[in-house]
Structures are given as structure tokens and as C-alpha cells.
Amino acid sequence: MSIEGRVALVTGAGQGIGRAIALRLAKDGATAVIADLNEETAASVVAEIENDGGKAFAVKIDVADEDSVNQAVGNIIERAGPVSILVNNAGIFRDTPAMEVSMKEWHFNLAVMLTGPLLCARAVGPGMIEQRWGRIINMASLMSFVAYGRDVGYCTTKTGLLGLTRSLAAELAGHNILVNAICPGNIMTSMLEETGRLVELRDGMEPGQFIRDRANDIPLGRLGQPEDIAKMVSYLCSEDADYVTGQSLHVNGGLYNT
Secondary structure (H helix, E strand, O other): OOOOOOEEEEEOOOOHHHHHHHHHHHHOOOEEEEEEOOHHHHHHHHHHHHHOOOEEEEEEOOOOOHHHHHHHHHHHHHHHOOOOEEEEOOOOOOOEOOOOOOHHHHHHHHHHHHHHHHHHHHHHHHHHHHHOOEEEEEEOOHHHOOOOOOEHHHHHHHHHHHHHHHHHHHHHHHHOEEEEEEEEOOEOOHHHHHHHHHHHHHHOOOOOHHHHHHHHHOOOOOOEOHHHHHHHHHHHHOHHHOOOOOOEEEEOOOOOOO
8 A cells, every 4th residue: 555654644543434443544554543531442453553553643633724724734743754644634613603603613613614724735735745746635515515504604614615625636736745635425423313302302303214215215225324424435436546636536335416
């Protein structure tokens, strides 16, 4: 694999999709850096990887805070060398009705899910440029393309992330740094479960109905698993994807096609 010995920074890697990505990149030979605000869950992922014979360590990071990002990346460089792979996975989902959302909440969504990926890219960029090799993967969403209402914070930031992806890809291509976005569909995580509870409460649905209905809507007949996204990340980091940049790749079981 082309990532043998590379350093891979995965934000929000303490659970869900981020955890699955970190496990897969470690299996592919990278040193996985588990970056998360929750030090306990991050440590548990490190233990999983090490127990399986991989290399990993954890750093605490607040992607919405520039000093925190720069300090975390500096610590990574001191410990393992420059970051070669960045997966901007950290995210939140909040009920954000456009007519009611506070400006504090609005700016928090922007800070975590749009400014955060830029800050992380800026922090690791110089090392990638020096190596003349880099992979930046931004975790966008099905909701970069569709909306259900009361989700203006999530939809806006995830759509903006596609623009950031294209711009970074064009700017960094000359340094052999590839930048792509993955747009997951309905992936079975705690975030999807929480989203389901919010929708069920809002729409007067039975408990568990949201998850059941979503699975029935998917042509492949099942919800996605975090490992489905990790496989796409693995591909984008491999030599097989060395002519792929600036793209938004859907992984949704056929639920949405462009």
C-alpha cells in the first residue's frame, strides 16, 4: 500500500465513522492519529489498533480553535513526523431551524464543520508540500445535496465543504496533494440515531420508525456501516486513486444519484 509508514490524522476519530476510518488506515499501514475532544474514547480506539498490531496514538483537538489545531499538529510532528493524510471527519448535528437558530449556534456550526477543516488543512499543508505527497479527505454528506428542514446549520456547512474541497484541490494539485470529499448517506452511527429521535419527535413518528423507513428507502436495502466509508477513504489514499482530486464521492447505497 502507498500509505505504509505514513502519518494519518483523523479528526473526530473517537467513535463512529472516524473510528472506522482510523482502524482501516492503521490496517493499511499508516500510523493513525486519533484526534478527538474526548480523550477517553480516543484512548480506546488507540488500544483497539495496537491490540490488532497497528500503530496509533491520540491527541486532543478542538477543530474550531486555531490554537488547538496548531498545537495538536505540532505535537504530531514532534512525535511521528509530518502528516501525510488528513481526514476532516469531526462534526456535529443540531436542530437548527432557519427562522429560529441563534447566531451563536449558527457560528458554532460554521466553526466546527467548515472553518475547522480549513484550519486543519492549513496546519498540515506545509508538511505535505515539503513531502510532495498528501491526501486530504473532507467528510461531507448526502445533506450537501438534500435537506429535510430545521437543518440549516448542517446543510449549509456540508455544502460549503464541497466548495472548500474543490478550491483546495485546485490550489494544491501542483504539490501532488489530492483533495476529495466523501458524501455518506445514512450510516448507522450514534449521530444518525440521535437525528432519528429528533425527527420522530418533530414529526410524531413511532420510536425507531425513522431508522426503519430510511433502510426501506435505500435501493441496496440496508443502512450503511462506518466501515463502508472507511473503505472509500482507503481507496482515496491508495495509489489506485492517484488521478482523483477535487471530487465529491457518494457512498449511500443508491439512495441519491447525481
